[in-house]
Amino acid sequence: MSDATTQNVENEVTEQAAATAPVEREAREPRRGGRERNPNRDRGSRDAEKSQFLERVVTINRVSKVVKGGRRFSFTALVVVGDGNGLVGVGYGKAREVPLAISKGVEEAKRNFFRVPRTGSSIPHPVQGEAAAGVVLLRPAAAGTGVIAGGPVRAVLECAGIHDVLSKSLGSSNTINIVHATVQALKQLEEPRAVAARRGLDFDQVAPARLIRAEADAAAAAKVGA
Template sequence: MDQDREFIETLVSLNRVSKVVKGGRRFSFTALSVVGDGKGSVGYGYGKANDVTEAIRKSIQKAKQSMVTVPMQHGTLPHEIQVKFKSTRVLLKPAAPGTGVIAGGPVRAVLEAAGYSDVLTKVMGSRNSTNVVQAVFRGLQSLLVPGQVARNRGKSLSEIWS
């Protein structure tokens, strides 16, 4: 991974978790972060630690390690897709130029970090931020560009469009 690249780092959620032990309660923290370069590469990470800053640092480090490249056409998605992960369903639709990213918290964080500028989204079912982020990632990774579809079918791009 290039260390000199500039990344967009977004903290999606920070949670305090308590564990009851003999002497009282022990608190620890979990952090969910999204990291992207704004040019089509994005990753997410989940970090746990006894300190807030350490949990955030761990989640950002894991996000950088899990980065993937996602397809993009003129700042939007190549096609519409609906993804299900556990009890979360996410609808991602391409939008006309100038629309902007119409999305809620976790979905917006992922799409903006990846560099999308015009997308319509809707989250249905569970709105658990961890599941929403994973659903969006599954959706983005399963997107296909027309050239890829043509190669998969063993045809030329002109045969696919006609």
């Protein structure tokens, strides 16, 4: 084989290698950064976390700040979050956009979680809470009564898992004050057994009659089932 023929063959091989090299690099390029991230995975985890809690947006207000260039508007959101099983919290968020304000309110509400004592689907005893000029009175109710309350109070009670209660707002009609007064009322609730232990009394002397009957019925049902 002549030198010219050999040179032509080498040139063809070089051209083919140069043409295929970028293709191979392009095919390997996605691997260089590691495994591709699946955006649906994070979205699914957020949806699962959100589904664990009940979220109620009580009120959204638009506020403005006067600056040198004019007015700067933003939004505030009062949010109640709970698991529907005795855990509830209230948060207040502020941002330039409504969704971000709600998100901030939800995060603050989760940081403010507290446990609410309950007897069945109601509360153990009457209680009154106050916050600024807001005053809220809560009373136990029989099963099937429902939540007899206005919008702000209802949001807090439903997220806390209280389904039978009577309520009355005795003070200011400001939504924020009513919500915080409801929270203060719930924080004053005590379990009958804890009250009996603190006072040095028997449970029957402290517990309401309906609770004693409910426990007696539950014990009788358990005995029959056994």
